[in-house]
Amino acid sequence: MGRNRKRSTLANRAIVASAALILGGGGLVAVNTYASAGEGWSWSGQREQTQSQTKAGGQSVSTIDCPEVANGLPNVPQQARQEVGRELATMDSQITEAYQRFADQKQQIQQDPGLAQNAILNPLKSKRTASLERISNAIGRAGQQPQGLQSMAQCALVADDSANAGNGQAQGQQNGQGGEQGNGQGDGQDNGQGDGQDNGQNAGQDGGQDNGQDNGQGDGNGGQAGNGPVAADFVDIQSVQPNVQKPQQRRGGSKGTFSTQCGTNQNGKFNPDNVIVAPGVSNGAHHMHDYVGNQANDAFASDDDLANGQTTCRNQGDKSTYYWPVLRLQNGQQENDANADGGGNDKNVGEILTPTQVTLNFVGNPKSKVVAMPRFLRIITGDAKAFTNGNANANASWSCTGFENRQLKDKYPICPQGSQVVRSFKFQSCWDGQNIDSANHRTHVAFADANGNCGNGFKAIPQLVQRIVYNVPQGSVFAVDSFPEQLHKPGTDHGDFINVFNDNLMRKAVGCINGGRKCT
Numbered sequence: 032m033g034r035n036r037k038r039s040t041l042a043n044r045a046i047v048a049s050a051a052l053i054l055g056g057g058g059l060v061a062v063n064t065y066a067s068a069g070e071g072w073s074w075s076g077q078r079e080q081t082q083s084q085t086k087a088g089g090q091s092v093s094t095i096d097c098p099e100v101a102n103g104l105p106n107v108p109q110q111a112r113q114e115v116g117r118e119l120a121t122m123d124s125q126i127t128e129a130y131q132r133f134a135d136q137k138q139q140i141q142q143d144p145g146l147a148q149n150a151i152l153n154p155l156k157s158k159r160t161a162s163l164e165r166i167s168n169a170i171g172r173a174g175q176q177p178q179g180l181q182s183m184a185q186c187a188l189v190a191d192d193s194a195n196a197g198n199g200q201a202q203g204q205q206n207g208q209g210g211e212q213g214n215g216q217g218d219g220q221d222n223g224q225g226d227g228q229d230n231g232q233n234a235g236q237d238g239g240q241d242n243g244q245d246n247g248q249g250d251g252n253g254g255q256a257g258n259g260p261v262a263a264d265f266v267d268i269q270s271v272q273p274n275v276q277k278p279q280q281r282r283g284g285s286k287g288t289f290s291t292q293c294g295t296n297q298n299g300k301f302n303p304d305n306v307i308v309a310p311g312v313s314n315g316a317h318h319m320h321d322y323v324g325n326q327a328n329d330a331f332a333s334d335d336d337l338a339n340g341q342t343t344c345r346n347q348g349d350k351s352t353y354y355w356p357v358l359r360l361q362n363g364q365q366e367n368d369a370n371a372d373g374g375g376n377d378k379n380v381g382e383i384l385t386p387t388q389v390t391l392n393f394v395g396n397p398k399s400k401v402v403a404m405p406r407f408l409r410i411i412t413g414d415a416k417a418f419t420n421g422n423a424n425a426n427a428s429w430s431c432t433g434f435e436n437r438q439l440k441d442k443y444p445i446c447p448q449g450s451q452v453v454r455s456f457k458f459q460s461c462w463d464g465q466n467i468d469s470a471n472h473r474t475h476v477a478f479a480d481a482n483g484n485c486g487n488g489f490k491a492i493p494q495l496v497q498r499i500v501y502n503v504p505q506g507s508v509f510a511v512d513s514f515p516e517q518l519h520k521p522g523t524d525h526g527d528f529i530n531v532f533n534d535n536l537m538r539k540a541v542g543c544i545n546g547g548r549k550c551t
């Protein structure tokens with residue numbers, strides 16, 4: 032995708048001031064005002080405000096919440112995975128289309144709630160029922176046919192606050208089917224990361240996260256595309272208490288670090304595919320990804336394509352692919368994906384920011400030595416649908432340079448003058464010793480617990496720690512790309528990795544980490 036940007040006609044008419052930020056005397060005021068009625072939002076507040084500001088009953092709905100089918104599937108036989116994956120991607124497209132209809136008819140729905148059921152939810156349920164039947168049949172042809180999938184056909188319209196507080200109505204419907212996924216490898220993620228991620232939405236943030244969240248918000252949506260972000264998605268990093276705790280290194284642990292340098296996507300490789308989750312499906316992500324490392328990655332890339340692809344990594348033995356949702360400024364600038372899938376067609380708009388720095392480190396385990404990752408191991412960390420799925424698999428951290436002992440999980444940081452925005456991921460560091468992927472793309476890897484233990488016979492592998500830094504103009508509103516119905520929430524941030532180290536480089540990395548050295 033090229034980078035020919037232009038300012039949209041709407042933006043030329045609408046934007047009075049892209050943003051202003053004033054910090055001082057304990058106060059915080061941020062403004063992002065759009066002139067056209069109904070087009071934009073403004074927000075302001077005081078750092079001293081510590082009480083959550085929530086609207087009274089009757090808050091209008093803001094998104095569509097559907098059970099995450101991948102979480103509720105049994106073990107999918109290898110022979111059925113491609114067909115099941117295509118159907119899951121189709122179901123994502125069904126939700127996207129339904130959300131678009133909801134957004135287009137939102138005012139009518141507020142006046143006539145029955146319209147939502149008849150015009151949006153019932154047709155969506157019918158489509159999901161058909162997809163679930165095809166998934167069930169595909170699994171049944173290769174193994175035991177699953178029971179009860181149809182219970183995940185029903186979706187709901189939910190308010191932003193209720194979805195955030197309750198982690199989605201549909202999540203409760205899933206508990207009997209897929210709850211084990213979040214518990215199986217996610218329970219350790221808040222404890223095992225050692226960066227205080229579990230405190231990101233609780234401790235220390237009440238002093239800033241509610242700044243003006245109800246002022247000018249209207250129905251809870253905002254941003255250029257009308258589906259987020261909103262003021263309540265941001266918090267002044269200076270109001271957050273330090274919350275990072277590092278795991279204690281133990282005798283026998285692996286203390287080294289192997290770093291790979293793969294650039295910052297200066298060449299502008301983007302696409303809205305996800306070869307891990309939706310292989311063979313164009314726009315399987317419904318949002319745009321940044322790529323560093325392997326340049327052959329798209330929805331149709333095979334392992335051979337990746338092995339033979341070009342790489343931006345300085346060490347040509349690393350042809351791994353590293354990708355994540357792009358970060359955009361909500362400044363009225365149009366990228367040339369403004370009318371394309373993954374971009375404007377999926378309500379992802381604004382200027383794509385190129386990182387100023389991308390750090391890719393592989394680190395050890397505080398308790399044990401690590402073993403080599405298998406080639407083509409796939410790892411997804413975080414959850415692109417955490418806003419409606421709940422936070423069991425959420426794993427992004429947000430901070431600012433100079434304040435990285437303060438990590439946020441479900442808020443974007445407002446950084447002071449001279450400080451840059453930092454987003455980081457610590458990937459799963461335990462492997463089942465057999466599989467390079469799993470049906471839900473999660474259960475073949477897991478997080479170590481707070482002491483570095485890998486449970487269930489899993490083996491410690493080098494842990495990818497990814498840090499991405501952005502120079503966000505002071506006071507600017509920004510957001511990660513997301514599925515439209517996820518409203519650009521910061522908790523939906525996620526990272527994807529496919530290991531394509533050659534054998535010699537992987538041996539070097541493991542030796543370096545186990546030997547306590549720092550290597551590149």
